[in-house]
Amino acid sequence: xxxxxxxxxxxxxxxxxxxxxxxxxxxxxxxxxxxxxxxxxxxxxxxxxxxxxxxxxxxxxxxxxxxxxxxxxxxxxxxxxxxxxxxxxxxxxxxxxxxxxxxxxxxxxxxxxxxxxxxxx
Amino acid sequence: xxxxxxxxxxxxxxxxxxxxxxxxxxxxxxxxxxxxxxxxxxxxxxxxxxxxxxxxxxxxxxxxxxxxxxxxxxxxxxxxxxxxxxxxxxxxxxxxxxxxxxxxxxxxxxxxxxxxxxxxx
Numbered sequence: 001x002x003x004x005x006x007x008x009x010x011x012x013x014x015x016x017x018x019x020x021x022x023x024x025x026x027x028x029x030x031x032x033x034x035x036x037x038x039x040x041x042x043x044x045x046x047x048x049x050x051x052x053x054x055x056x057x058x059x060x061x062x063x064x065x066x067x068x069x070x071x072x073x074x075x076x077x078x079x080x081x082x083x084x085x086x087x088x089x090x091x092x093x094x095x096x097x098x099x100x101x102x103x104x105x106x107x108x109x110x111x112x113x114x115x116x117x118x119x120x121x
Numbered sequence: 122x123x124x125x126x127x128x129x130x131x132x133x134x135x136x137x138x139x140x141x142x143x144x145x146x147x148x149x150x151x152x153x154x155x156x157x158x159x160x161x162x163x164x165x166x167x168x169x170x171x172x173x174x175x176x177x178x179x180x181x182x183x184x185x186x187x188x189x190x191x192x193x194x195x196x197x198x199x200x201x202x203x204x205x206x207x208x209x210x211x212x213x214x215x216x217x218x219x220x221x222x223x224x225x226x227x228x229x230x231x232x233x234x235x236x237x238x239x240x241x242x
Binding site: 011017020108115 | 135
């Protein structure tokens with residue numbers, strides 16, 4: 001008879017997408033891109049995440065230099081004095097990560113269920 | 122034309138199997154179980170991992186109290202004065218984690234390859 005305790009196993013995961021130079025995307029970087037998309041500003045995005053501007057800037061710089069097309073660009077001039085934009089490539093990066101995360105969560109849940117049966121027996 | 126840089130994306134992941142009381146298995150805990158299996162001693166396993174005996178003992182205690190049957194047991198007496206054994210359940214836990222890790226790595230690699238094509242286009 002399977003025991004009650006181990007029937008309630010669940011799985012939590014984290015992953016990082018790496019480029020040639022090291023980490024390209026991870027949960028924190030994606031949250032930053034999403035906040036930049038929302039606020040149109042690295043400074044406001046950093047504040048929303050309680051992250052220093054310098055750290056946010058470095059993460060953006062690291063992501064931008066990992067791929068040929070930048071994920072985040074600065075716009076200058078205009079009424080608001082310019083700002084920061086999430087490019088189409090940036091939006092695609094967020095989408096890629098979120099899709100992979102969803103698929104991974106689903107996969108791990110299913111596989112854990114299957115393996116748990118063997119573990120309990 | 123897909124760019125050269127983002128064609129070389131790879132994925133690195135970590136996961137934790139959680140029980141009702143929190144983390145049950147993770148990479149460090151599994152390495153500890155494997156070392157206990159090898160050395161037949163929590164103390165020697167801890168040394169091999171450059172971990173304090175107290176930390177190793179706490180991790181074992183946490184794993185043992187997460188499931189109905191213990192993963193690690195102490196044996197007393199005998200010529201060697203007793204020792205520590207990885208139980209069949211303990212061996213199953215290692216096997217469950219390693220299988221899930223292998224499947225997860227394979228799955229993430231495949232999914233990243235698929236999604237990278239969309240990302241590059």
